Amino acid sequence: MLIHEDRLFPAEPGIRKIAKALYAQVRSLPIISPHGHTQASWFAKNEPFPDPAKLFVQPDHYVYRMLYSQGVSLEDLEIGQAELKDPRKVWGIFARHYYLFRGTPTRMWLDFAFQELFGMEERLSAKNADHYFDVISEKLRTPEFLPRALYKHFNLEVLATTNSALDSLADHRAIRDSNWKARIVPTFRPDSVVDPDFNGFAGNIAKLGEQTGEDCSTWAGYLKALRVTRRQFQELGCTATDHGHPTAQTANLSPAEAGKLFQLILAGNTEPAQNELFRAQMLTEMARMSIEDGLVMQIHPGSMRNHNHLIFERYGRDMGGDIPRTTNYVDALRPLLDQFGNEAGLTLILFTLDESTYSRELAPLAGHYPCLRLGPPWWFHDSPEGMMRFRERVTETAGFYNTVGFNDDTRAFLSIPARHDMARRVDCAYLAKLVSDHRLEEDEAMELAHDLTYGLAKKAYRL
């Protein structure tokens, strides 16, 4: 047996009993997945997933960054190859190094999928690598393992993807136009057209103009084009935007100043500080548009992208070489909050990779401003210890109702049930501790378990 029925519950019998009772109420609730990186094309086409290596190793930088850190070459893992030459060999390398994941959440997510989806019972190792490969490969060819079947099997109620503002959304349209009853919605991610440092920015702006028929050589036309695009996303079910900036810096320029800056940016000879100011201003513009059109706004700051320049040059973005940095919110968000902080119509969800901000900045901000909510622990902190630190550091100041439930934030579709299950278990463990401490009564904990699992995400993301 790879995963234990009582995993992640507190050891002390009194608390464990409470945790299990809470979990029993929420374990089978539908999954709300309001933020993630699965591909709509999977569901539009509904083709079988290829082999185990392509499914578990290639798309998951949690997996191959660890292998790489211990000397496994990305070439050997065939990372970046559209078709794998020798998936069984890749799988074998992964299996041989599976011990590296001891103590990591990746190990728990994988074991969950191996057991619950593929019926494996013995820990993955060099010895049973081929057996794993064969069993998984075979199952992937069955109808039960087609993307749409898995969506249903996973008990998903809604699944949000993340989409460039330049995405045609053809796959979302195809899903909508099919007979399939499912709710797969895009999320508006405009980084490529609001961040002057984004690869190909000028071309992206041009493409935005073409796509919307607006004149993107003027500030007014550019803003109009963004409004139009947001509207197109909304027509396909989108309820949220997402902003992956290096910092949380916002700005509040006058329209004249902003327009002038936009022209400088378009001309392409700006300093880094001007690019940062433009990104900052665009967060405030996005907040303004959110107040108009009701899209919930998410800010995911604080990652230094492509830290490993060799990997970036050879393999491109999102290859496990992004590293968090110290992130400031209290000064950075002030310009936006000065303008819109007291607007009840705005929902602005903040994420962090800098846990020192939980109790110092984020909980005090979210515990005061009506527009602010705290997103769940993100990326490196989306783990049992990380989730517990989040609750322990934010709840006392911001309470539960300024948080928004769980995000799986994953590219690995098969890990979704495992990730939500982990969040449910950790939240129940936390609530059980509060009950055991007599800080909360059991009926309240029950209501909270439901809210943290289901209610808060639906409400915050307006789903």
Added chain:
Amino acid sequence: MLIHEDRLFPAEPGIRKIAKALYAQVRSLPIISPHGHTQASWFAKNEPFPDPAKLFVQPDHYVYRMLYSQGVSLEDLEIGQAELKDPRKVWGIFARHYYLFRGTPTRMWLDFAFQELFGMEERLSAKNADHYFDVISEKLRTPEFLPRALYKHFNLEVLATTNSALDSLADHRAIRDSNWKARIVPTFRPDSVVDPDFNGFAGNIAKLGEQTGEDCSTWAGYLKALRVTRRQFQELGCTATDHGHPTAQTANLSPAEAGKLFQLILAGNTEPAQNELFRAQMLTEMARMSIEDGLVMQIHPGSMRNHNHLIFERYGRDMGGDIPRTTNYVDALRPLLDQFGNEAGLTLILFTLDESTYSRELAPLAGHYPCLRLGPPWWFHDSPEGMMRFRERVTETAGFYNTVGFNDDTRAFLSIPARHDMARRVDCAYLAKLVSDHRLEEDEAMELAHDLTYGLAKKAYRL
């Protein structure tokens, strides 16, 4: 029942038993409250507290910042009104939103007061809001609920208020001149006359001159006026000063440089950096005066005041819109410590809102410099988890004897017993864990429980 006899004690039976034994020794010790924000006028006049809304909602920014963060308007709560038009309605709004406080210390403080002082047994909700309102209102009209009676009932041994350097201290004088046997002492808080960015700074300096008869247009006269005022505070029992600066920056200018800066400040055309330098220099001046007159010095840095400018404009200071920032101590305190750090006669108590400094800066500093002590977790961190993090992060480097017991730091008089009780429980839980780990023997833990509850505060604050 709202509060449980064993709340906040560890769940593991062996540790719980030790914690309870420790707590039994300290639960009834008198309360030393060396830092807080109650009003001397309450005790000077000894008039009944008005209604429940005025008592529990209006003065407590812990309460209404949470309500505000969830969309309750401050207008509806009648915040800032001298007389409430409809206290029952305000109370009803509060009761309806009481669930927002789940998992917060505010909830525990309130339940403590509701049960222990007013005999309530059922959790506050929309349903019983009127009943609560009636019971509390009635009790508040009885002699047992007059401020002086409560002071006695709470078993207070000494209660320090916090007073502007410009406060006439008439209320403290009135208490002293009455027959009432109690120890209510002022704390010297000179922010309004040492911080050039304080509202009305120039007028404040003028008032300081009038009040003391010193010529505050010269550096020497200004310092003299501060010395005279400190002396006046001391005559009414004051043993400590308090400094609420944006940062912990100190400076060590020559008298000539300092005098020159003072003239620039008075002339009113300084840059922000010069204002910061002046505040920094004034901390060092205050340390110098403390060595002379024996007043214990407290520094409370790191809060960005009035972050929400709309709230500040409408309601003024201290309305729940202050947000902590990253705080540096190691560089900032060096100028002061270079001058006075090795003076055994000086006691300088440091507080923080940036928990990342506990193990990195504060414990190493306090575990070395003879003048330094660490204040208890403050404000947003004055909570069960916050207190535990403080002990876990500072004890191993600074020990217990470089800490100073508990501060309730509250404007909410009725929360004082609840807050001290919480601190006693958490400290006993921490000590019990050390005993269970065999890191401490039980007789030592007993002595420490007493010191943390009573002895260290009296000693550090020279009470």
Added chain:
Amino acid sequence: MLIHEDRLFPAEPGIRKIAKALYAQVRSLPIISPHGHTQASWFAKNEPFPDPAKLFVQPDHYVYRMLYSQGVSLEDLEIGQAELKDPRKVWGIFARHYYLFRGTPTRMWLDFAFQELFGMEERLSAKNADHYFDVISEKLRTPEFLPRALYKHFNLEVLATTNSALDSLADHRAIRDSNWKARIVPTFRPDSVVDPDFNGFAGNIAKLGEQTGEDCSTWAGYLKALRVTRRQFQELGCTATDHGHPTAQTANLSPAEAGKLFQLILAGNTEPAQNELFRAQMLTEMARMSIEDGLVMQIHPGSMRNHNHLIFERYGRDMGGDIPRTTNYVDALRPLLDQFGNEAGLTLILFTLDESTYSRELAPLAGHYPCLRLGPPWWFHDSPEGMMRFRERVTETAGFYNTVGFNDDTRAFLSIPARHDMARRVDCAYLAKLVSDHRLEEDEAMELAHDLTYGLAKKAYRL
């Protein structure tokens, strides 16, 4: 009894049982001590340690910084005296203040030595100070307490000292040339010849030239001299270098730029920023040499040395007046990592005094770059809570195999077994918790306990 058989094991019976089983497998493993500050001369000469005060109080800034923080004068402790005038009096002061160490790891290390080495059973206090002094003094004169006997008694397999690049290594040579079978190896610490702010830098460079016969007035000659010296260290068993810089800043100048900077530095009229740049460049040069000669590289950044200038002036370096600062790794290391980050032949071990970097920067970096490993919690964080925070914050992202086992990092030879024992217990407690959480199976935990105690240190340090 001073130390309990079950100290530091978790209280919950199920977890405790697992922890004890793990610990039973590793408690008697030989000690690998790959980083510390003991003196090779002790083992070269093999003379008796002098009295208890000279042994336990004088060399240990953990001890006297705490005493100093509570008003004990360093004069009274005879700190800095080559020969103590009244060791019994110094011991008495220490004994009287022993209660100050409650809750600190120092207390546990001392009690371990008192009981395990000297057979004491009653807690040190003013009352039994003389008895302790007599018993310890007597034992120190026996053959069993000579340095070489203790080395054997402690079950040391290898002990690394830390040595200036200017050290003649005569003591190491003497040990090698004696018949004694032991492995005491130097570590190459070049701070005095790569840090322009180091006391007597110019003279140090001159001495380096003399020592190696290289022309240290040129950039090429200087680098050559460093290479030669590293080789001399290697001949005496050295496998690692150590770099104690104020920050983790690295640089990647061209040879021409670096040579030019070196000439400015030699000329002695540089700005602080140029000195910092030179240190930064030298880390990259050291990495280059490590790739050539295979020495493992350690960076110990983030301490502000000699914060207390009075103590520094009177007593010199390393007197307990060093205070940690905020430390950045993600930007600082980038120049070096851009050049060498993907070199499998390089091992670069990072330490920190800023725990906020564990989950934010260090674990993500080590969980990606093949050359990076994380050193154990260091200095102020080398404690039960500190070790647990380290595991909890780094394991989920970096796993166990990007860490390198324990360093005792001590000047106090007699504390070595106590420190390693503490690390073994805390690691077993952490592993037991993972097993109890069903995040790890017991056979894996067993293997990991062995690796964390023995295998990882040997492998990472190439011992």
